[in-house]
Amino acid sequence: MRRLAAGRVRGMIPSLALECRHMQFPQACPEVPVADLASGLAYYRDRLGFTEDWSDxxxxxxxxxxxxxxxxxxxxxxxxxxxxxxxxxLWINLANRDEVDALHAQWQEAGVAIPWPPTAQPYKLYEFFARDDDGNHLRVFYDFGWEESG
Structure with a gap:
């Protein structure tokens, strides 16, 4: 949307534009490409620990x-x-280093492709990468920058 004079948004009624600026978004639901849906479901359920909510x-x-x-x-x-x-x-932001370590151990035991263990990076992320059978990457991390800023 393009802003116009006096805070107006092109094509929107001013009260609606104000309402949209304050709208809270829910968490995003990314679409993960899989070659075969049944195989992808099995991988995300059995190796990554997701629950199948529905499928068609x-x-x-x-x-x-x-x-x-x-x-x-x-x-x-x-x-x-x-x-x-x-x-x-996919970036997966966990609450602390222990959660990153625990998920790494769980996925490693389940046979998930993980190239290296969790590592503290100079850019203040404690992270590891994993890959699913379709080549998609999962970046599991904890942002510890706040620990060092206080």
Missing amino acids: LELGLAGVSRGDARLFLADAGYRATLGNDAPIL
Whole structure:
């Protein structure tokens, strides 16, 4: 949207524009490309620990969740309209280093592809990377910058 004089937003009634500026968004639900929906569901459920909330194999779309995180898994047929494809990168922000270590151990035991263990980076993230069977990357991190700023 383009702002005009006096705080107006082009094409919007002023009261509606004000309402939109203060709107709270829910957590985003990324669409994760998978080659085969059934295989993708099995991987996210059995290796990554997500819960299958619903799926429609004919449509090529499913919803999974773990805690507050929600994802859509979409096969090639479903994604054909927009043309979005793998790989993508998902950032998973955990509450502390212990959670990062625990998830790393769980995923490593489940056989998830993880190139290196959690590491404290100079840019103030304690993180590790994982990869699903479709080449998508999961960046699991804890931002410890606030610990050093106080």
